[in-house]
Amino acid sequence: MDNGMRDYILAIITTDLSLLQGGGCPVFLAKDATQQNKISMLLARILGANVHDLENGVYLIVKH
Amino acid sequence: MARWIMLRSDYRHYPTYPHGQLTHLALGFIAACLGAVAVPAIAKPDYVAVTFLVLAAQQFRDIRSMERDTLESLESTKLIRRGNDYIEGIARVFEARNYLTILTALITSAAVQIFSWPYALIAASICIYGSVKLMSGRKVGDIADIIPAQVHFNESLLMVDDVVIMNVGLEQTRNKIEKDGMGVLIKPKNDDARLTLDVPGQRMAIIHDVVSILGSKVDMNEMDLAPMARKQVDKGYLALFLVANEPDIQYLIEIVKRVPVLESAQGTALSSFYGKKAAD
Numbered sequence: 001m002d003n004g005m006r007d008y009i010l011a012i013i014t015t016d017l018s019l020l021q022g023g024g025c026p027v028f029l030a031k032d033a034t035q036q037n038k039i040s041m042l043l044a045r046i047l048g049a050n051v052h053d054l055e056n057g058v059y060l061i062v063k064h
Numbered sequence: 065m066a067r068w069i070m071l072r073s074d075y076r077h078y079p080t081y082p083h084g085q086l087t088h089l090a091l092g093f094i095a096a097c098l099g100a101v102a103v104p105a106i107a108k109p110d111y112v113a114v115t116f117l118v119l120a121a122q123q124f125r126d127i128r129s130m131e132r133d134t135l136e137s138l139e140s141t142k143l144i145r146r147g148n149d150y151i152e153g154i155a156r157v158f159e160a161r162n163y164l165t166i167l168t169a170l171i172t173s174a175a176v177q178i179f180s181w182p183y184a185l186i187a188a189s190i191c192i193y194g195s196v197k198l199m200s201g202r203k204v205g206d207i208a209d210i211i212p213a214q215v216h217f218n219e220s221l222l223m224v225d226d227v228v229i230m231n232v233g234l235e236q237t238r239n240k241i242e243k244d245g246m247g248v249l250i251k252p253k254n255d256d257a258r259l260t261l262d263v264p265g266q267r268m269a270i271i272h273d274v275v276s277i278l279g280s281k282v283d284m285n286e287m288d289l290a291p292m293a294r295k296q297v298d299k300g301y302l303a304l305f306l307v308a309n310e311p312d313i314q315y316l317i318e319i320v321k322r323v324p325v326l327e328s329a330q331g332t333a334l335s336s337f338y339g340k341k342a343a344d
Contacts, residue, residue: 041234048285051233053220059233
């Protein structure tokens with residue numbers, strides 16, 4: 001089902017770059033929440049992945 | 065004599081899945097033949113025939129792997145997987161069914177040989193009834209109570225009652241889930257049942273059966289609405305979540321109740337000494 005190392009972050013979408021540091025993952029900067037939502041949705045559809053919310057204004061695209 | 069037995073045995077020999085129905089019917093026919101011929105052959109005594117029978121019986125060992133291969137090769141193109149446990153269970157049942165067919169035919173022809181026709185009829189019906197009973201197996205409804213539950217969100221966390229299912233980021237997806245999502249709790253009746261429901265294979269089987277009847281709104285690149293079964297880690301019951309094409313909670317409960325308990329998943333804690341002690 002979902003055992004082992006199968007989930008990984010494909011992209012990060014945020015409106016505030018100061019919340020992120022380092023990392024080996026593409027980061028998309030959105031102007032506002034609406035745009036952030038839109039970008040996340042499109043990326044998730046393109047990559048066949050899920051959008052997850054860290055509840056601090058950072059969205060992750062995670063492949064399960 | 066054999067023909068009549070075969071018909072009866074074959075009738076019970078239907079496969080659960082439509083593909084390969086003919087193959088299995090044919091194999092069942094051969095199995096019944098074998099069983100029916102065995103007793104007269106020994107009684108005669110025709111040892112060459114007996115040897116051939118033994119050789120032929122070997123063939124039936126391949127049935128399990130045949131069925132497993134078919135199902136496994138189909139697995140990779142499925143949105144909702146059956147899971148290896150389920151496949152193994154199905155394959156084993158197929159193999160066992162053939163042996164039961166042989167047995168039924170064997171007993172019936174023995175009855176004909178020793179007694180007479182009317183007795184064989186009775187023996188056959190008892191055998192068929194018995195094997196239908198044997199093969200029906202246990203269902204999830206036997207080991208657990210299934211109760212409807214509320215799907216709701218705790219900020220970004222999707223919950224079914226008090227069980228966290230997953231984190232959902234998108235506003236649109238959350239709205240959709242709140243509108244169409246369905247949830248049930250599967251509460252195990254004892255410790256054995258809890259262990260059974262813990263096995264991911266058993267959960268996959270439940271999800272597969274539900275989705276194959278009620279449908280699911282998952283698509284190839286939209287896995288947000290994937291059905292899931294998660295455990296309440298403290299209390300040990302499962303929460304099943306799905307967004308179905310046919311949102312009908314009553315039938316969802318009925319379907320979950322009818323999911324077979326997989327042999328490979330069956331918990332046996334209560335039959336061990338310490339398991340029983342720990343359960344108090």
